[in-house]
Amino acid sequence: MPLCTLHALPYRPDPAFWFERIHHAPGAVLLDSGRPVAERGRFDLLSAWPIQVLEPSASETGVEFFSRLREALRSLGDAEAPPNADLPFIGGLLGYLSYDFGSRLEKFSNDAAVDLDLPHARFGIYAWAVVNDHQRQSTHLVFHPSMDQTERDRLTTLFETDWQSPLVTFSLSSAFTPDLIPSKYQDAIERIQHYIQAGDCYQVNFAQRFQATYSGDPWRAFRLLRDACPTPFAGFMATEEGAIVSVSPERFLRVSDRTVETRPIKGTRPRKLDPQSDQAQADALMASTKDRAENLMIVDLLRNDLGRSCEIGSIRVPELFSLETYPNVHHLVSSVSGRLATGKDALDLLTGAFPGGSITGAPKIRAMEIIGELEPTRRAIYCGSLLYLDVRGEMDSSIAIRTLLFRKEDVYCWGGGGIVADSAWQAEYQETLDKVSVLLGTLETTLEA
Numbered sequence: 001m002p003l004c005t006l007h008a009l010p011y012r013p014d015p016a017f018w019f020e021r022i023h024h025a026p027g028a029v030l031l032d033s034g035r036p037v038a039e040r041g042r043f044d045l046l047s048a049w050p051i052q053v054l055e056p057s058a059s060e061t062g063v064e065f066f067s068r069l070r071e072a073l074r075s076l077g078d079a080e081a082p083p084n085a086d087l088p089f090i091g092g093l094l095g096y097l098s099y100d101f102g103s104r105l106e107k108f109s110n111d112a113a114v115d116l117d118l119p120h121a122r123f124g125i126y127a128w129a130v131v132n133d134h135q136r137q138s139t140h141l142v143f144h145p146s147m148d149q150t151e152r153d154r155l156t157t158l159f160e161t162d163w164q165s166p167l168v169t170f171s172l173s174s175a176f177t178p179d180l181i182p183s184k185y186q187d188a189i190e191r192i193q194h195y196i197q198a199g200d201c202y203q204v205n206f207a208q209r210f211q212a213t214y215s216g217d218p219w220r221a222f223r224l225l226r227d228a229c230p231t232p233f234a235g236f237m238a239t240e241e242g243a244i245v246s247v248s249p250e251r252f253l254r255v256s257d258r259t260v261e262t263r264p265i266k267g268t269r270p271r272k273l274d275p276q277s278d279q280a281q282a283d284a285l286m287a288s289t290k291d292r293a294e295n296l297m298i299v300d301l302l303r304n305d306l307g308r309s310c311e312i313g314s315i316r317v318p319e320l321f322s323l324e325t326y327p328n329v330h331h332l333v334s335s336v337s338g339r340l341a342t343g344k345d346a347l348d349l350l351t352g353a354f355p356g357g358s359i360t361g362a363p364k365i366r367a368m369e370i371i372g373e374l375e376p377t378r379r380a381i382y383c384g385s386l387l388y389l390d391v392r393g394e395m396d397s398s399i400a401i402r403t404l405l406f407r408k409e410d411v412y413c414w415g416g417g418g419i420v421a422d423s424a425w426q427a428e429y430q431e432t433l434d435k436v437s438v439l440l441g442t443l444e445t446t447l448e449a
Contacts, residue, residue, distance in 0.1 A: 007143070095121065114377075386398045
């Protein structure tokens, strides 16, 4: 089996030191673990200049598109990491699935307006990456064996040359405004609870969108948001008309050596400045019967989703109702694991589980129909996934919450939460604000006078 090759670079805890050299390049992508403040993530991953870019055609099903992704991976060629090199990625796919890609995997009605025209998915085939390993405190340029020497030399020179970061500006030209007034939000929640009482569903994740206008470089916005809210599944992806900027705390699906893990978040409390009050919020979340019930519903849903691609009897729940704390909120988090069945791969796993149950509801398809009925616009990247999948089958992916879409002169952000029978609409409305307040507030500090 051909081996990828490594070129050592000086270790830098913040991957921006390296990414700033390429963030304007075609296909520039950064998957950022938020170190040193965020503690769960181990690796940062960045690259640019993909060999090939793949988007689904208008009539292509999700299964057909995933087949093309498999073929693109095969065309890059098999490879292995050098002995004793613990690498998450040695060449392969980097990109995103929008929430709306789910309509290519399952058939359901969706009345929400399409107003952003974001491709349902976009992936590049990348033959190189810079990988930061925060556990070993090492940084390497990783080259797939298919990459020619001229390109290796160009990239080595680029990353070894002294670099002076150019001045990058960003400012909002209007404050964020929600697309739902409180009374319309209340109407939607009451409609969801009517569906629950009628037996259509048990839980629906309902979201509202916020919109502002901006000028400047979204990369600067990412830097501001990362400083304000470092998270283990952050990411920046350049697009032709702007960027996807994410400071997500939530893993969707990870595959490593055919072992699968998902970590759904369900249950939230806002942080408090006073330590005693803040601890009381965390304790209240951990003790909440309602939040535990919501979390358990999604754990059961994900056990079923993973069961479509995993070995019978391999599904486990290693963590149930753990507390994770971020600068703005406390979260209730669980984990579900399994092992891929013979003949199944990471794309089969995505086929059976996308979009994530923590941001749809239960049962999933009916919840997605209700979302499409009651949310006025399609979700685009929100609640989709940023991910990598390499030629060995190694994959990690986020749930794209706490995520903004910069498109032309507009920027969009979403906040949502799980609605159940005993939800109070005022509390749910406030939770959507709590989840994104640090993001909106951070960017609103740049408002033009």
